[in-house]
Amino acid sequence: MHFRSLALTVAFLRAIAFIRRGFWGSTARMQLLWIGTQAMQLFLKGSEDLAGRVQGKATYLGTRARIVRLVDRFLSVDVLSDRLSDLPSQFSSPHQRPWEPIDWKQVNAAQIIGIDPNLFVQIIGSAAEIEAPIRGYAQESWDYLHRFHPQMALFVGGEFSAETGRQSVGIWExxxxxxxxxxxxxxxxxxxxTFQPKPNAVEGYQESNNPSDAVYRHLCSRISTEWSAIAVYLWLMAHSTGELQQAIAQLLQDEVNHLAKFWGFSRWAFGRSSLGQFGVAVGDILALVKHHKGDRTNGQEMLSPRQILSQLPRLLEIGFTFVRVMIRIHAWDKELSYSYLKHLFGSHPMAIAV
Known part of the structure; x- marks a missing residue:
């Protein structure tokens, strides 16, 4: 505690020196940001948040424990089953999942814990870019689904008319x-x-000689993006607290809701094994990493070999989070018997119009 207090004092004096010399730039700002985060960690040490006990000094094992706590809280088997069972009611009576209010005045950088604040905000920026072209994603999904299962296409992408174009927005969108x-x-x-996102490129609908397989692979791509978002948001929540953590929790719960729906629907529609579904999704995630390296504003910097080595402990944490989510989904999948899925969605999906 004494050493950390001394380090805070030295950093504060350095920041003041920069300001007095007229250098109110990124160096002084980052010094003060570091001071704020370190002081907040000293203040919050031992307190509880959504991820459990706040770490005084972040460790790999401590962060893993926080991730496990978050998975148990937000991806329990009961939560996943509840979110899937909501899907049939979305077909008959569409409704958005309500958010808890966010107290924006209380969100601040001192609530980032255990990692470099620069890395935290870079990942926030990259996530904003990936989420940005949602209209394109929704159109792409509608194009794949509307012949196969019109109700699922309506839930994801809304309603379209050949004469008038889009008539409504889907709940997922x-x-x-x-x-x-x-x-x-x-x-x-x-x-x-202010961050101005560079929207992610959307591949769009691709014609196929095997429409059924194309729909399956598209659903797996949706699963991979929801899985990736969940892992990243869980990791961000493990490294945050207070109102910042509460705000990210709203995004996380949307992604959990959507993953449960896409996963269960795909298992009903195609009946393929959970391991096979994971295999396709993992391939999609690896392709996404390569894509984002060139498409994200900070992609080249964040995914350079030098940066990967310097952030190896963080990559291990994120890798652990991906695996933990996969293990939980696999455990939940054992609850998805054919009789249960038939109870939710009927005997079989509608035939594809080729």
Whole structure:
């Protein structure tokens, strides 16, 4: 405690020196940001948040324990089953998942714990870019699903008419399109700067000689993106506390809701094994990493070999989070018997019009 207090004092004096010399730039700001985060960790040490006990000094094992606590809290078998069982009612009476209010005045960079604040906000910015082209994602899904299962296409992408174009917005799109504005606001609260996202490129609908397999692979791609978002948001929540953590929890719960629906629907529609479904999704995630290296604003920097080595402990944490989510989904999948899925959705999906 004495050493950390001394380090805080030295950093504070350095920041003041920069300011007095007229250098109110990134160096002074980051010094003060570091002071704030370290002081907050000293103050919060031993307190409880959504991830359990706040670490005085972040360790790999301590962060793992926080991730496990979050998975148990937000991805329990009961939660996943509840979110899947909600899907049939979405077909008959569409409704958005309500959010808890966010007290934006209380969100600040001192609530980042255990990691470099620069890394935290870079990941927030990258996530905002990935979430940004939600209209394109929704259109892509509608194109794949509308012949196969019109109700699922309506839930994801809304309603379209050949004569008048789009007539309504799908619930999935309504929920997802809230995310980028929230992350831009988080970025501004944490840095004092405005972030203008560079939207992710959307592949769009691809014609196929095997429409059934194309729909299956598209659903797996949706599963991979929801799985990735869940892992990243869980990790961000493990390294945050207070109102910042509460705000990210709203995004996380949307992604859990959507993953449960896409996973259960795909298992009913195609009946393929959970391991096979994971295999396709893992391939999609590896392709996404390669894509984002070139497509994200900070992609080249964040995914450079030098940066990967310097952030190896963080990558291990994120890798652990991906695996923990996979293990939980696999355990839940054992509850998804054919009779249960038939009870939710009927005997079989509608035939594809080729």
């Amino acid at each position: 309504k929920e997802e399109r809230q995310h980028t504005p929230v992350m831009r606001k988080l970025y501004r609260q944490l840095t004092g700067q």
